[in-house]
Amino acid sequence: MPKIGVEPSLRDVEEALQAKGYDVVSLQNQEDAANCDCCVVSGQQENMMGIQDTNTQSAVISAQGLTANEVCERVEQSIKH
Numbered sequence: 443m444p445k446i447g448v449e450p451s452l453r454d455v456e457e458a459l460q461a462k463g464y465d466v467v468s469l470q471n472q473e474d475a476a477n478c479d480c481c482v483v484s485g486q487q488e489n490m491m492g493i494q495d496t497n498t499q500s501a502v503i504s505a506q507g508l509t510a511n512e513v514c515e516r517v518e519q520s521i522k523h
Contacts, residue, residue: 444521447478447500455482458510459517475500480520482513 447469448456459466459482467474475481478500485506501520505513 444479445477446517447475447481449483449505451484452482452505452513454510455505455513458514462514464517480517482517 443463443465445465445467446459447467448459449469456466456468467478469475469478469481469483480501480503482503482505485504503513503516503520508516
């Protein structure tokens with residue numbers, strides 16, 4: 443199952459992804475994002491924790507303005523590609 447990094451403030455998203463069976467890790471720093479297949483950030487801060495600058499191939503999804511289910515759909519789409 444893909445590993446999804448989720449910003450700590452997005453507890454509802456974390457719970458929704460876990461309910462779908464994803465391996466969810468809390469994004470505390472850049473190293474946490476490096477091993478994830480996809481990262482979900484709040485979008486409230488530009489370039490949160492420098493995640494957009496990491497040398498990772500994972501998608502970064504902004505949860506701003508989205509429901510937890512909408513974020514889950516975007517995660518599913520991003521890891522299929």
